[in-house]
Amino acid sequence: MSLLTPDTALGEVNVRLIALSDGAVQETDELIADPDGRFEFEAEANIARTYIVVVDYQGVEYFSGALLISPDIPTATANFEVYATSDSAPDLTIDQTVVTLLAIDRAEHQLTLIREDLVRHGELYIYTGAADAITLRLPAPDGAVSGGGLDGATSDYDFDGSTITVATPLRPGVTSIVTQVTVRYEPDEDEYRLRITAPLATEHIKVRVPESFLREVRPRGDEAAFGPDDEFEGETLTVVERTVPAVSGQSLVADLVGLSGVEEATHPLTSGVGAGVGALLALLVVGGVAIGLRRRIQPAPVSDAE
DSSP: OEEOSTTOOOOOOEEEEEEEETTEEEEEEEEEOOTTSOOOOOOOOOTTOEEEEEEEETTEEEEOOOBOOOSSSOOOOBOOEEOOEEOSOOOOEEEEEEEEEEEEETTTTEEEEEEEEEEEEOSSSEEOOSTTOOOEEEEOOTTEEEEEESSTTOSSEEEOSSEEEEOOOBOSEEEEEEEEEEEEOOTTOSEEEEEEEOSSOBSOEEEEEETTTOSEEEEESTTEEEEEEEEETTEEEEEEEESSOBOTTOEEEEEEEOTTOTTSOOOTTSSSOOSOOOHHHHHHHSTTTTOTTOSSOEEOOBOOOO
16 A cells, blocks of 8 residues: 655555455455555455455545455455545646536426536645535536535535535545536526536536537627537537636536427427436436546555565
């Protein structure tokens, strides 16, 4: 185990071994690592079992990849790189913000949006927020009625009516923060003005709307324009993007036109689906890959013993 934060002693490290079989936890074992970070478990060499090592260092968990041992290969090694934590706010920036319209509930006059922010942290420690543990505050669009993370069971996200607060620890490098928000539009209006506001200096902001959802998407303002369409599973996503980087407080604005649905064909995500769309559907849209559930835990590299 390597501590990558300079001028810091490793201190106590809690380590847990989890044994899985047929997707269920069979048993666990726990210990405290040696002062140099080394640890060793004894476990049954059973090819039907999968083992995962979990390191808990200063309240942040690190998961190994899946480990297999058998009579023929009786040992396995998990290597971890860990960082000290700090509540000192670093100079955070956002590489990219992507907001995708996931669903329209015309019966309730609501839109469900998924937002991914790639937050860059350049210091060699994990930022855990100040006393309130908040690491990021995301301004919600106008008319927001609910918001939070994709996993409704987590306490890492909160919504106060105007802001989604995030308590996810931010690691060195880039952390993907994925949130969802539901906004209400006026029943007698055929369009909604979507404003995506940068909480930090942001290199790029874009909004994606499935072409079949609406009649039209209109960029608003001199710093908004159409970008190249995205494609996913045969669906064309119309893209509106900000043409220049944003400082904190600046926005990308786009009008979503055709909410009455009069001129639109029926689509499974634009008619009576309800505002709370499941995370599995959301993961189909966020970047086209299942990156939305990366929060507190990151896999550690697994290698053979040196």
